[in-house]
Amino acid sequence: MAEKENRRITDLGTLKALAHPLRMKLYRLLFVAEAATASQLAEQVDEAVSLVSYHLRKLAEHGLVEEAEPRSGDARERWWQPATGGVTVRDEDFRDAPEKAAAHLAASRLFQDQRSEMYRTYLDQRAHWGTAWNEAASDSESLLRLTPAELTELQKELLDVVKRHDDRARARAAAGETEGRENVALHVYGFPFRV
Template sequence: MPSEERRRVSDLDTLKAIGHPLRLKLYRALHIKRTATASQLADQVDEAVSLVSYHLRKLADHGLIEPAEGQGTDGRERWWQPSSRGLTFSDEDFDDAPDKAAVYAAAGRMSFDQHVELYRAHQDARHTWDTEWRSASWSAENLLRLTAEE
């Protein structure tokens, strides 16, 4: 059963695992679906099932996802689910060595690039949605002025 807490990624090996572009896409897709098989996720990310299975196992090795019990009727199917409500990352966990800081920065850039990709896909597809969904979709621009304590 997944934890309702967010997991703080604080070790370099786990950051490297989630910092792989396909793995992050798979992690996000699995979060949206809640449970899925490698085959279902492969269709979603347009990759071979064997490649997706490999990367899902790597995510599981680091405790980022886990087997989803009680899913499916075929014993050959392996169902997966996220092991937590989400992930958090903190600069302070990776700023004690240049190689760690570089991996942290690269993972952050890659994550941001994927967010931009997702937003562009949203913008490109929204005109095809039913009126109800278009009405429920909105954009906002929020700028916060915060102190370090806030």
């Protein structure tokens, strides 16, 4: 997939379109696959093809996914791909009205729940991943004492490191280095708390 820009979601309609449990799963699966048909995605989420097609069209209405070039000779198949290189949803874009703040909170909780479920699935299946992947997988917690500006700087530095590694890995995969390569989720949270 050609490198696409990350899209910052600032409108309530697009946030609500993405913040549907099945749509978010479909978006994530499509992002990982780079392109897929509704039939392929339906198998992965154990839902009817017609339901998956409906939700893909809803995501497309908000510019989150788009039709892709066909990857097979079957003209009846409709291929889909992410329309952007990812999405960003920020609290500051949804603070100006109670309905927006509530929708952002609900979306954030859904995203967190799905990320936690991804990690729980890995934990349940880790015996099947083998020693190398289990030694490479990480789970850590750091308790820091920072200012908002320092946390912002830390977040930017971490995202820069992640992007550098992603760019390198994609280039290697494009060059044919696919042996041992798997999808990897990296979830990082930085938030204040009081004890």
